[in-house]
Amino acid sequence: MKKLLLCCIILVSVIACKSPEARRPISVTSGSFIDESVKRNTQLYESEKQQFQEYINKNPNQKYIASNSGFWYTYNTQITADSLPKPDYGDIVFFDYDVKSLNGIQIYSANETKPDRYVMDQQELFTGLREGLKLMKAGETVTFLFPSSKAYGYYGDENKIGTNIPLICKVTVHSITEN
Template identity: 30%
Template sequence: MLLKGILFSSITILLVGCNQKQDNPKVIPNWSKEESIKMNHAFAAEELEEIEQFLSHRPDWKMTKTGSGLQYFIYLKTDSASTPVPGRQVAVNFTVSLLNGHICYSSKRGEPEFFTVEKSDIESGLHEGIKLMHKGEKAKFILPNHLAHGLIGDLNEIPPLQTIVYDIELIDIK
């Protein structure tokens, strides 16, 4: 009898509890593909404004913009006809910084870094930019976040949704 009483009490509590309205009902947002596109356009417009503001303080940077959004300026040109092609290894010296000037990464002086064009797991904007250079040239690249580390950053030095700036020298092509 005691067990039946406990069981009855437990069922009653469950039924009464389930019939009560919740204080905080969950609201499912009405999100659509169009909303995502609209939000992405807003992020892109804000990022472009930040890049333009950055460049307004650097009038000597004569940037060229590609269809992908990469902006580049080759400030030390050479007479070399040698340009990187996919699958070739390049040696570079570089500094990577944010628009606020914070230096995230740089190669060690006298110790170039190597990567294989379009075969290495690095920023797509860097692959695009390096193919615009000739051996011995130095350039500035501005990579919007979609050509850099995107939504999550690099989980180390580069925060999410950040534009990055490369100051790069193409030392050699192998």
């Protein structure tokens, strides 16, 4: 009887000492949410692109340039002198801007946004405006057409700009102080 008890204890010890197994997930999800999100955002961008094209066609006197960053712009006042620099990382840009919806309704006036002092790439500013300032010299005024992905996107500004709103911004750079 003692031998049987001893054999059982040894057998239980050997079986109990096996290594732990990894737990498997109960449900497996695919990347379908991400795929659907990409599809929605692509459709939104294409729709906004079409709206911008219609806006550009209604303003044949303005020559709009498509940027590499995914927005369009036209110079209201352009400085052709090569001696004036464009802002680089850390430069201080003093500028003002107004914000309109694509149908021309004023959202923020230049007085509401106040002349702004911005340290390039070191302070918060919505993506399109940050990239647009890099194209400008002191004394220039440029009108930008920003798709919602380059403006305030899905969240808006939590004040006057709602979800996925494309914007028109007229920006004037007053000065650039190199760092």
